[in-house]
Amino acid sequence: MDAKKICVLIAYDEDGQKITTCTVDRAAVQSLIDGALVMDWPLSDIGYELNDEFARMIGGVAFKLLATRQQGLARLITVTEDPESKGGPPSV
Amino acid sequence: MILRAEPAYIAHDGFVPTRKYVDYQDDDLAQRVKAYADRSAAHAADFARYTQAVDERVRAARDRLTALAPSVGSIVSAVASSFPSVSVSPDDEGVLDLGEVSGLDEQLTPLGQAAPFEYIKSAASEVTDTVAGIFLTPAEEAECMFQYNLDMAECSAYYSMQKSSWGMCSDRASQRLARCVTGKGIM
Numbered sequence: 001m002d003a004k005k006i007c008v009l010i011a012y013d014e015d016g017q018k019i020t021t022c023t024v025d026r027a028a029v030q031s032l033i034d035g036a037l038v039m040d041w042p043l044s045d046i047g048y049e050l051n052d053e054f055a056r057m058i059g060g061v062a063f064k065l066l067a068t069r070q071q072g073l074a075r076l077i078t079v080t081e082d083p084e085s086k087g088g089p090p091s092v
Numbered sequence: 093m094i095l096r097a098e099p100a101y102i103a104h105d106g107f108v109p110t111r112k113y114v115d116y117q118d119d120d121l122a123q124r125v126k127a128y129a130d131r132s133a134a135h136a137a138d139f140a141r142y143t144q145a146v147d148e149r150v151r152a153a154r155d156r157l158t159a160l161a162p163s164v165g166s167i168v169s170a171v172a173s174s175f176p177s178v179s180v181s182p183d184d185e186g187v188l189d190l191g192e193v194s195g196l197d198e199q200l201t202p203l204g205q206a207a208p209f210e211y212i213k214s215a216a217s218e219v220t221d222t223v224a225g226i227f228l229t230p231a232e233e234a235e236c237m238f239q240y241n242l243d244m245a246e247c248s249a250y251y252s253m254q255k256s257s258w259g260m261c262s263d264r265a266s267q268r269l270a271r272c273v274t275g276k277g278i279m
Contacts, residue, residue: 010094019094037243037264039250039257057253059094064249068242084255088124089248089262 007033012066012073056080128248132241139237143230150227228275236272240265 006023013020046054060079067074228236243265250257 021094037246037261037268039261039264055094060253061250062094064252065246068245068249079253081252082255085252088127089251089258 010062010066012070014070014072057082124248128245132244135241136237139233143233146227147230228273232275233273236269239272240269243268 005026007026007029009022009024011020012018041054041058056079060077060081063073063077063079067077244262247258247261247265250261
């Protein structure tokens, strides 16, 4: 029997000044995922290689997404950004 | 699992290429946050104006119909009851066949015997309710815009780590906004 599929959650605990990680049952959070702004990262785009570079990018995304709602985190993030992104997103 | 450590403790053989953008990072981030906040404020103001305009239009339409309601009935009755006194001059003959038209004083035309049109109140009031129903309340619309602004903040986060993600993210944010303002909920 297959093990249940999971999702990884990464949270910033401001009071405890720590990052917490855990896994949750994917089926249990599927309705929350359906209601969220989901981004896809096709493995074909990265040559099916989950390497350092991709980990840096995904990790940076996680920190920066947290920082959109917990601004205290922003000044701690020193992950190298995409050099192409300099100047900010196009005005919408 | 991703742990954050002081840069000095990181051997930096893993993250390649190791690049620092210390110079622009703080200024640039602050600038971008400000630009984003300005845009958000402008959007919120635009949206508030739009909401107000819609509210006023709905209210005006409702007032007009309410004011019109009693008079419509009397106008229709008056028009209907005036038909028997229509006279056809010789010049107008053949233009419109009114069937058996009696003389001016006889009051016996087919139309004269027809019941006057009656104003049906429910017709007009139902129309306004239906029209109003396609608009969200200002609170619901504000909720949609609030969620959209959060979505776009997330898109900025994605953008900073991978520029090419912007298109997909802003498209999906727009789709979510569209679903929200058309009352289909956020999916």
